[in-house]
Amino acid sequence: MLDPTRPAMGAKDFSAADDWPGYFGAVLGKPPRDTLLAALAAFEQEGVAAGFAVDLAAGEGRDTLALLERGWRVLATDAEPRGFELLWPRVPAAAQDALTTTLVRFEDTVLPPCDLVNASFALPFCAPEHLPALWMRMVDAIRPGGRFAGQFFGDRDSWAVRADRTHHSEKEVLTMLDGLDIEMLRIEEHDDPPDTRDPKHWHLFHVVARKR
Numbered sequence: 620m621l622d623p624t625r626p627a628m629g630a631k632d633f634s635a636a637d638d639w640p641g642y643f644g645a646v647l648g649k650p651p652r653d654t655l656l657a658a659l660a661a662f663e664q665e666g667v668a669a670g671f672a673v674d675l676a677a678g679e680g681r682d683t684l685a686l687l688e689r690g691w692r693v694l695a696t697d698a699e700p701r702g703f704e705l706l707w708p709r710v711p712a713a714a715q716d717a718l719t720t721t722l723v724r725f726e727d728t729v730l731p732p733c734d735l736v737n738a739s740f741a742l743p744f745c746a747p748e749h750l751p752a753l754w755m756r757m758v759d760a761i762r763p764g765g766r767f768a769g770q771f772f773g774d775r776d777s778w779a780v781r782a783d784r785t786h787h788s789e790k791e792v793l794t795m796l797d798g799l800d801i802e803m804l805r806i807e808e809h810d811d812p813p814d815t816r817d818p819k820h821w822h823l824f825h826v827v828a829r830k831r
C-alpha cells in the first residue's frame with residue numbers, strides 16, 4: 620500500500636529494485652553525464668570533433684543524445700527495451716542514421732572497434748562473473764588514442780553486499796585501468812540525507828581514461 624509519509628521512489632530506488640522502466644521515467648530528460656562531457660572535451664582538445672562511440676547500457680539515452688548532437692555515430696546497447704522506446708522519438712531526424720540500438724545483455728555484448736566506450740552507471744549492474752570478460756572486450760574495442768568514460772561502484776557502497784552487482788576497491792579500479800592513461804578519477808563517497816527514502820552510502824569512481 621502507498622505510504623504518504625514515505626518519500627516517493629527516485630532513480631536510486633528504482634535501480635535498487637532493478638526496475639529499469641521506473642528508473643528511465645525518473646531520469647528522463649536529464650543532461651549527459653560529467654564523465655562523458657569530460658571525455659568529449661578531451662577529444663575536442665585534440666582536434667577530434669566526433670567519432671564512433673559504444674554507449675553501453677545506454678538506458679533512455681541521455682548520453683547517446685548528447686553524442687548524436689555533437690555529430691558522433693553511436694551504437695547504444697541495453698537489455699531493457701523501454702529505454703530505446705523512450706530514446707528513438709527524441710533522436711533528431713538528421714541523426715537517425717548515425718544511431719544503432721541493440722538489445723543485449725552485458726555478457727553477450729560484442730563491441731566493434733570504436734573511439735569511445737561510454738559506460739555511465741552501467742558496469743556495477745553487470746554480474747561479477749561476467750565483468751572481467753566484458754571489461755577485456757571493452758578495452759580491446761577502443762582504438763589507440765580512444766577513451767573509456769564511466770563509473771565503477773566502490774567496495775564501501777551500501778550495495779556492495781549484493782551478489783548480483785559488481786563493486787571494486789580503489790586498487791582494483793587502478794588495476795583495471797592499467798594500460799590506459801587516467802584523465803579523470805574522481806572518488807565520490809557520501810551518505811544520503813536521513814530523510815531520503817532508504818538512505819544509502821554511496822561510493823563511486825568517476826573515470827575517464829585514454830588508451831595508449
Ligand SMILES: C[S@@+](CC[C@H](N)C(=O)[O-])C[C@H]1O[C@@H](n2cnc3c(N)ncnc32)[C@H](O)[C@@H]1O
Nearest residue numbers: 639676677678697698699723724725739740744
Ligand atoms: C543505472 S542505469 C544507467 C543508464 C544510463 N547509462 C545512465 O547513465 O543513466 C543501468 C542500465 O543498465 C541496464 N542493465 C541492467 N542490467 C543489464 C544487463 N544484464 N545487461 C545489459 N544492460 C543491463 C539497465 O537497463 C539500465 O539501462
